[in-house]
Amino acid sequence: xxxxxxxxxxxxxxxxxxxxxxxxxxxxxxxxxxxxxxxxxxxxxxxxxxxxxxxxxxxxxxxxxxxxxxxxxxxxxxxxxxxxxxxxxxxxxxxxxxxxxxxxxxxxxxxxxxx
Amino acid sequence: xxxxxxxxxxxxxxxxxxxxxxxxxxxxxxxxxxxxxxxxxxxxxxxxxxxxxxxxxxxxxxxxxxxxxxxxxxxxxxxxxxxxxxxxxxxxxxxxxxxxxxxxxxxxxxxxxxxx
Numbered sequence: 001x002x003x004x005x006x007x008x009x010x011x012x013x014x015x016x017x018x019x020x021x022x023x024x025x026x027x028x029x030x031x032x033x034x035x036x037x038x039x040x041x042x043x044x045x046x047x048x049x050x051x052x053x054x055x056x057x058x059x060x061x062x063x064x065x066x067x068x069x070x071x072x073x074x075x076x077x078x079x080x081x082x083x084x085x086x087x088x089x090x091x092x093x094x095x096x097x098x099x100x101x102x103x104x105x106x107x108x109x110x111x112x113x114x115x
Numbered sequence: 116x117x118x119x120x121x122x123x124x125x126x127x128x129x130x131x132x133x134x135x136x137x138x139x140x141x142x143x144x145x146x147x148x149x150x151x152x153x154x155x156x157x158x159x160x161x162x163x164x165x166x167x168x169x170x171x172x173x174x175x176x177x178x179x180x181x182x183x184x185x186x187x188x189x190x191x192x193x194x195x196x197x198x199x200x201x202x203x204x205x206x207x208x209x210x211x212x213x214x215x216x217x218x219x220x221x222x223x224x225x226x227x228x229x230x231x
Binding site for chain 2: 035037042043044045046047050091093102103104105106107108
């Protein structure tokens, strides 16, 4: 079973549209951490956010916002007023005690922002 | 901002050859990692390293792989006898404290290994 599911393989929107990337995770641990990373076409992995399981407060950082809902085991990522530079593959990842806190990655969502 | 650096950015090697991928972690970080990403697939954990020894490794990290911190700054991944299926992007990462303490990993830009 997938521990981190990013059901959207690819999303394509026109610039300035809002877009939400879904992430659903599975864990039996009460202490765990969730992450989002961005992988632009150049290939590097850029850390965006981490959230621990005890902090369900949503977070906003500029045009980025994250909605963490333990009730649905989801940690969704929204980009408001998307820009072409947002085009990348976005990975959601889980770190849990039961896996010795190794990062367990989702398959990624490729986001294409058209001008 | 300090960053993790990896060299080379692209390595081409023939099957059966040994390769060494090099990384310079962020200087005050204590935990080091290697991950790999086969083209178009998800990122996979290989190994974590702390206090000059391997702390965790995945089943991918078999006897053909080894890691070393030969001096105070470099962290290397050696693949002894490369196979075609080793072709992937290899990412080095470092963190201040272990992943279990909610420390984000800072990744290098990756080394693309192509085995022919």
